[in-house]
Amino acid sequence: MRIRPTAAHVDVEALRHNLGVARALASRGTGAAPAVLAAVKGDAYGHGAVRCARALEAAGVDWFGVALVEEGAQLRDAGVKTPVLCLGGVGRFGAEEVVRRGMVPVLYDEGDAERLDTAARSAGVRQRVHLKVDTGMGRLGVALPHWGRFLDRLASFGHLEVEGFMTHFATADAPPDSTGFAFTLEQGRRYAEALRKLRHHGYAPRLLHTCNSGALVQHAALHLDMVRPGILLYGAAPCAGCPPLKPVLKVVTQVLVARDLPARASVSYNRSFTTSRPSRIATLPVGYADGYPRSLGNVAQVLIGGRRCPVVGVVCMDLCMVDVTDVPLPVEAGDEAVLLGCQGDQCVTVEEIAAWAGTIPYEILCGFSERVPRVGA
Ligand SMILES: Cc1ncc(COP(=O)(O)O)c(C=O)c1O
Numbered sequence: 103m104r105i106r107p108t109a110a111h112v113d114v115e116a117l118r119h120n121l122g123v124a125r126a127l128a129s130r131g132t133g134a135a136p137a138v139l140a141a142v143k144g145d146a147y148g149h150g151a152v153r154c155a156r157a158l159e160a161a162g163v164d165w166f167g168v169a170l171v172e173e174g175a176q177l178r179d180a181g182v183k184t185p186v187l188c189l190g191g192v193g194r195f196g197a198e199e200v201v202r203r204g205m206v207p208v209l210y211d212e213g214d215a216e217r218l219d220t221a222a223r224s225a226g227v228r229q230r231v232h233l234k235v236d237t238g239m240g241r242l243g244v245a246l247p248h249w250g251r252f253l254d255r256l257a258s259f260g261h262l263e264v265e266g267f268m269t270h271f272a273t274a275d276a277p278p279d280s281t282g283f284a285f286t287l288e289q290g291r292r293y294a295e296a297l298r299k300l301r302h303h304g305y306a307p308r309l310l311h312t313c314n315s316g317a318l319v320q321h322a323a324l325h326l327d328m329v330r331p332g333i334l335l336y337g338a339a340p341c342a343g344c345p346p347l348k349p350v351l352k353v354v355t356q357v358l359v360a361r362d363l364p365a366r367a368s369v370s371y372n373r374s375f376t377t378s379r380p381s382r383i384a385t386l387p388v389g390y391a392d393g394y395p396r397s398l399g400n401v402a403q404v405l406i407g408g409r410r411c412p413v414v415g416v417v418c419m420d421l422c423m424v425d426v427t428d429v430p431l432p433v434e435a436g437d438e439a440v441l442l443g444c445q446g447d448q449c450v451t452v453e454e455i456a457a458w459a460g461t462i463p464y465e466i467l468c469g470f471s472e473r474v475p476r477v478g479a
Pocket residue numbers: 141167189270313314315316330331332333334340
């Protein structure tokens with residue numbers, strides 16, 4: 103039984119709409135329409151990986167991208183059949199699981215290659231891998247100076263099959279005419295150079311891929327055989343110029359109590375807010391333990407009674423306070439409060455919340471904790 107009124111509603115129709123946007127964008131590139139890999143890592147950016155993967159699979163998505171082997175196993179346990187790319191690689195302990203579950207890892211490390219080859223040999227299979235080169239993200243991927251030596255070593259692993267070749271962009275969302283935009287083009291050139299070397303070593307991967315959401319919108323020439331959108335699918339535009347998207351997540355709760363406070367009354371820890379007039383203050387049963395950041399105190403707005411109402415005082419672990427004095431009908435316990443999403447014709451977007459909290463939409467979406475049940479079809 104669900105007692106608390108707080109919930110995150112996941113609109114899978116919106117998710118499917120955004121997949122359609124991704125497909126339309128992808129086919130603006132050169133050549134045949136690229137495959138679409140949906141990034142569902144981080145519990146589908148906080149939306150619930152299994153629910154989202156099922157909806158996207160039904161809509162015909164081509165691949166799923168997870169960060170962890172465990173995230174891929176979770177999809178397989180739920181009966182998801184679509185190919186799964188483990189973006190983080192297999193690490194020291196993931197090789198057998200990847201082989202056993204029929205997943206495909208990103209490969210950028212000789213040790214991983216050896217462990218995967220051993221696991222594939224004992225299972226009597228050839229294991230598909232997607233090689234990754236670091237063209238400027240400085241995170242994962244074979245460093246360019248070591249690329250040739252890595253490929254020489256790879257030749258000794260007879261049970262690996264190079265199906266894909268990828269890189270990841272650091273600044274794909276940077277606007278045209280910025281140095282970030284130019285850097286993406288430079289990463290594209292480095293990738294092309296590494297691809298030449300790869301082919302020279304006798305490999306012919308059938309899936310070349312580089313584009314996250316930002317590059318999907320801004321760099322059609324780099325779409326290649328597959329694109330890998332994440333944030334765009336969840337309805338947050340990665341950059342200017344993105345076609346309209348539908349937000350997928352809506353976070354709602356209900357007023358726990360509403361009280362009238364006199365002027366000069368302080369609210370919440372540290373007394374960072376003091377009423378300047380007789381005020382009606384609603385307490386919501388949501389706090390930073392739910393993933394509503396403490397930094398939203400005194401800056402964010404919440405929708406109650408169809409109005410934008412300011413969050414006053416610091417956000418506590420389990421509660422936050424909202425000034426509802428200006429809502430025409432007196433706010434009472436049980437009234438709906440929308441933290442993210444729309445109420446009537448008013449909407450609070452994830453971009454707004456991120457700006458208030460001094461972060462990016464990704465972190466807000468991923469941040470809603472397990473304590474907030476995900477509900478929806
Ligand atoms: C390798 C890789 N590809 C694609 C994505 C999707 O990125 P975005 O959510 O910006 O589209 C990510 C996310 O960080 C990633 O790490």
